[in-house]
Amino acid sequence: MNTENVIEVKGLSVSFGKQRVIHGLSLEVRHKEIFGITGVSGVGKTTLLNAIVGLIQPDRGEINYSSIILGEKHPRPLKLRKHLRLIKNYIGYSTQDPSFYEELTPIENLDFFGAMYSVPRRIRQKNISILLELMGLREVGNKIAKSLSGGMRKRLDIACALIHNPKILFLDEPTSDLDPILRGRVWSVVKRVNQLGTTVVVSSHFLNEIEQLCSRIGILHNGRIIRVVSNKKQTKKGHVWLEVVIKPKQYEQLIGELLKNKSLNPENINYDKKSELLLVRVSHEGKFKELIHSTAKKLGVSITSIKRTGPLKEIFMQTVQ
Amino acid sequence: MKIIKCISKNLKVLIRSRVASFVIILAPLLIFLLLEMAFNVPEQYTLHISVFSTDYSNLSNSVVNELNQGYFTVVQANSKEECIENVKGGISNTCLVFPPNMSVGKREDFIEIYLDSSKNNLVWAIKDIIKNKVEKLSLELSKNLTTGIINTIDFVEEVSNTSQSSSLSALEQLQRGINSTTSAISNLNTMSFGFDEDSLDVEAIKKDVKHATTTTENVIVKVRSLLNSLEDKFDAIKDDILAQGLNSSDEDELLALINSTKSSISELSFAIKDNANSSNMSLAQVSEGLQVITQGIADIKTMLAEDSNLKGDAVANLEATSQAISTSKDELSGIKDNLEDILSRLAQITVREPSEIVKPFDVKMVSITPVKTQMSLVFPQFLGILILFISLVIPCVMSVNERRSSAGVRQLLTPVLRVVYVMGMYLTNLLLVLAQVIAVALITQFILKIDILYKLPTLLIGVLASSSAFIMIGIFLGHLFNEEHNATISAVSLASLLLFLSGAILPLEAMPPSFYYINQYNPFVITISVLRRSIFFNTPISAQAREFIILVLYSVVFYLLTFIYIEIMKKRHIFSSIKRLLAR
Numbered sequence: 001m002n003t004e005n006v007i008e009v010k011g012l013s014v015s016f017g018k019q020r021v022i023h024g025l026s027l028e029v030r031h032k033e034i035f036g037i038t039g040v041s042g043v044g045k046t047t048l049l050n051a052i053v054g055l056i057q058p059d060r061g062e063i064n065y066s067s068i069i070l071g072e073k074h075p076r077p078l079k080l081r082k083h084l085r086l087i088k089n090y091i092g093y094s095t096q097d098p099s100f101y102e103e104l105t106p107i108e109n110l111d112f113f114g115a116m117y118s119v120p121r122r123i124r125q126k127n128i129s130i131l132l133e134l135m136g137l138r139e140v141g142n143k144i145a146k147s148l149s150g151g152m153r154k155r156l157d158i159a160c161a162l163i164h165n166p167k168i169l170f171l172d173e174p175t176s177d178l179d180p181i182l183r184g185r186v187w188s189v190v191k192r193v194n195q196l197g198t199t200v201v202v203s204s205h206f207l208n209e210i211e212q213l214c215s216r217i218g219i220l221h222n223g224r225i226i227r228v229v230s231n232k233k234q235t236k237k238g239h240v241w242l243e244v245v246i247k248p249k250q251y252e253q254l255i256g257e258l259l260k261n262k263s264l265n266p267e268n269i270n271y272d273k274k275s276e277l278l279l280v281r282v283s284h285e286g287k288f289k290e291l292i293h294s295t296a297k298k299l300g301v302s303i304t305s306i307k308r309t310g311p312l313k314e315i316f317m318q319t320v321q
Numbered sequence: 322m323k324i325i326k327c328i329s330k331n332l333k334v335l336i337r338s339r340v341a342s343f344v345i346i347l348a349p350l351l352i353f354l355l356l357e358m359a360f361n362v363p364e365q366y367t368l369h370i371s372v373f374s375t376d377y378s379n380l381s382n383s384v385v386n387e388l389n390q391g392y393f394t395v396v397q398a399n400s401k402e403e404c405i406e407n408v409k410g411g412i413s414n415t416c417l418v419f420p421p422n423m424s425v426g427k428r429e430d431f432i433e434i435y436l437d438s439s440k441n442n443l444v445w446a447i448k449d450i451i452k453n454k455v456e457k458l459s460l461e462l463s464k465n466l467t468t469g470i471i472n473t474i475d476f477v478e479e480v481s482n483t484s485q486s487s488s489l490s491a492l493e494q495l496q497r498g499i500n501s502t503t504s505a506i507s508n509l510n511t512m513s514f515g516f517d518e519d520s521l522d523v524e525a526i527k528k529d530v531k532h533a534t535t536t537t538e539n540v541i542v543k544v545r546s547l548l549n550s551l552e553d554k555f556d557a558i559k560d561d562i563l564a565q566g567l568n569s570s571d572e573d574e575l576l577a578l579i580n581s582t583k584s585s586i587s588e589l590s591f592a593i594k595d596n597a598n599s600s601n602m603s604l605a606q607v608s609e610g611l612q613v614i615t616q617g618i619a620d621i622k623t624m625l626a627e628d629s630n631l632k633g634d635a636v637a638n639l640e641a642t643s644q645a646i647s648t649s650k651d652e653l654s655g656i657k658d659n660l661e662d663i664l665s666r667l668a669q670i671t672v673r674e675p676s677e678i679v680k681p682f683d684v685k686m687v688s689i690t691p692v693k694t695q696m697s698l699v700f701p702q703f704l705g706i707l708i709l710f711i712s713l714v715i716p717c718v719m720s721v722n723e724r725r726s727s728a729g730v731r732q733l734l735t736p737v738l739r740v741v742y743v744m745g746m747y748l749t750n751l752l753l754v755l756a757q758v759i760a761v762a763l764i765t766q767f768i769l770k771i772d773i774l775y776k777l778p779t780l781l782i783g784v785l786a787s788s789s790a791f792i793m794i795g796i797f798l799g800h801l802f803n804e805e806h807n808a809t810i811s812a813v814s815l816a817s818l819l820l821f822l823s824g825a826i827l828p829l830e831a832m833p834p835s836f837y838y839i840n841q842y843n844p845f846v847i848t849i850s851v852l853r854r855s856i857f858f859n860t861p862i863s864a865q866a867r868e869f870i871i872l873v874l875y876s877v878v879f880y881l882l883t884f885i886y887i888e889i890m891k892k893r894h895i896f897s898s899i900k901r902l903l904a905r
Contacts, residue, residue, distance in 0.1 A: 055734070085736045091734075098727055102728075
């Protein structure tokens with residue numbers, strides 16, 4: 001096992017009945033990084049995370065946890081299947097749907113789960129205080145959990161996953177169902193947790209967001225991580241990616257007209273029929289915007305939005321296609 | 322149209338959920354089928370009856386034999402206490418204690434029937450059944466007694482008829498005897514045995530005879546006196562001659578003596594002469610008298626000869642009378658024998674009290690349940706139902722909710738063994754049940770005024786054992802279902818089934834023997850038994866070891882089943898609730 005890696009997954013296969021969801025997947029998560037997992041809906045992101053945290057048993061494959069997180073007592077990497085209970089002490093998992101007792105208050109939930117992780121009472125109290133502060137839940141600490149807003153619930157769930165000071169935090173779609181403001185708050189919390197030394201593995205289909213957050217992103221497709229994109233490498237190229245949204249059924253006409261302009265390389269234009277998303281890599285953002293607006297006007301096509309995006313989306317689309 | 326669409330959609334949704342369709346549609350049918358099998362039998366009871374007597378008599382044995390008929394199982398207890406304990410312990414439904422050497426006609430003897438009034442749906446049936454059996458036997462005995470009396474009356478009538486004819490015959494014979502006697506008396510009356518007393522002066526003859534006799538006696542006395550005197554004189558002469566010899570003086574004296582002798586003899590002669598005259602006179606008088614007597618006797622002979630014929634008739638009549646009396650005696654002897662037979666037969670009728678003949682023996686119903694009110698009687702059942710529903714439904718629902726709740730996933734993420742959560746749930750429910758029972762006990766003690774608090778320690782141990790079994794069953798059910806409503810329906814259905822088959826509504830004894838046997842292991846039946854014995858009889862736990870062991874076994878078995886099920890589900894990836902939740 002590579003000394004930098006805290007998790008190594010090899011040849012993982014998971015199926016539900018006859019439906020094979022993960023098939024021979026391998027990946028590595030490095031110490032203190034934020035590792036993103038993305039993929040189209042239903043590709044198996046959640047299943048992969050569930051398998052890595054030990055909630056479901058894989059059909060085949062190995063999941064090993066490094067001694068880096070397990071401490072000096074365990075100098076060798078441990079297999080999840082054999083040492084599940086031990087490893088559970090070092091990992092935290094925030095599922096897509098918040099997982100805590102709705103009838104308890106945030107403080108009571110944190111206290112209960114802290115006790116379940118055998119966190120001593122004094123440390124538990126301290127952790128509760130820190131987490132309430134960190135998650136912005138101090139004012140609602142004694143309110144019944146089911147009365148909290150969606151964002152608060154999500155943050156409480158992350159707090160529950162952190163109550164025992166895990167070495168690795170798994171987050172499954174942490175910002176789904178949240179408005180942009182709340183999403184921003186959640187991501188800032190994740191960053192802060194990572195800065196405190198916790199390795200974070202996060203799955204999300206918000207490419208822009210994980211692109212901004214993660215140091216590495218694995219693209220899950222057909223049951224495998226088909227590509228791992230490093231954020232640093234993508235930022236070196238200096239091109240601008242624009243995401244163009246227009247009315248459906250007008251893309252082909254617009255693309256055809258745009259390609260008549262020789263300044264545009266057809267390789268830089270990427271259109272996904274499924275998601276009806278047009279991505280264009282340009283070196284001069286202003287010129288392209290003038291061109292596309294004039295072309296659209298000429299064709300009578302209405303442009304809904306043109307916004308900047310990262311390279312991940314293009315890579316993702318290319319990879320998936 | 323829209324409503325029909327709605328109905329159609331609802332049915333599709335219902336049927337396509339296999340668990341829901343089973344629980345909602347099939348489970349009630351299954352329960353109904355089971356109940357129908359259990360209770361769709363003729364109205365009969367499989368009663369277990371304990372009997373005891375220190376000395377079984379024919380009558381007590383006949384009662385036992387009567388009870389042995391049909392579906393009853395009669396067990397002979399070794400003591401009265403054991404017999405009653407059998408009822409308390411539910412081994413028997415009732416206990417019959419017979420008096421020693423029980424017999425008909427002993428008014429102080431009665432059969433004691435011990436009943437557990439807390440089995441209120443059965444106690445009336447038992448009373449009814451026992452009453453019917455006893456009445457049947459009583460009727461038979463009454464019939465026998467009456468038949469005996471009637472047979473005796475018939476016998477008396479028959480013998481009386483025979484005696485009547487004998488009496489008539491005897492009367493006729495006696496009448497004949499009376500007639501003969503009358504005739505004999507008449508004959509005897511006509512007979513004359515007298516003679517003329519005046520013609521025979523008997524007194525005069527007597528006087529003459531007396532006089533003659535006296536005279537003769539006097540003569541004889543005088544003669545004797547003279548003779549004695551003569552002898553004395555001759556003796557004196559003889560003595561003198563011998564003493565003095567024959568000299569002159571002696572001769573003088575001898576002469577004087579001889580003279581004197583002569584004079585005495587002369588006197589004797591005179592005396593005899595006088596007396597002879599007197600005697601002759603007297604004898605003549607006697608002779609006359611004798612003649613009179615002789616005449617009288619002759620007259621009597623004549624009269625007797627005349628009465629001889631009459632005497633013969635009288636004798637004949639008296640003989641006839643004797644014959645008639647003899648015959649009458651035989652007849653009366655026969656009548657006497659008959660009367661002795663009648664008395665003997667009557668003596669055999671020992672039961673003479675009309676009430677005893679109508680009801681040859683009596684029974685006394687004794688309740689072994691020391692309670693005063695109906696509420697007290699049904700209190701164990703109420704408490705049992707409370708425990709059943711709380712212990713079965715709440716853990717079941719709680720278990721589903723725990724697994725189905727969002728927190729369920731986080732539980733799985735913690736490094737805590739599943740057993741901790743299950744035991745936590747078990748103990749939580751146990752505390753709930755115990756709190757409920759204590760609250761009920763307090764209400765019962767202070768509001769219903771039923772003395773329960775002093776039995777609380779034993780009661781709580783019983784509650785602990787029974788509720789543990791139900792809680793574990795509930796937790797297991799909660800793991801079988803993923804939807805709260807399915808779990809709730811299944812728990813309520815199971816609780817209802819256990820309730821219906823427990824004897825709380827219809828007696829177990831009304832079920833077929835196979836169901837009755839299986840139901841002995843119904844945890845609710847055991848719970849009721851434990852509560853009843855703890856509340857009413859303060860039975861120690863050691864005496865209820867079998868029940869406690871079964872309840873503990875239920876707890877252990879369902880605890881293990883829960884974990885086996887969890888493991889199987891894990892391995893088969895059918896943790897659908899978690900998967901569905903996580904796969905969103």
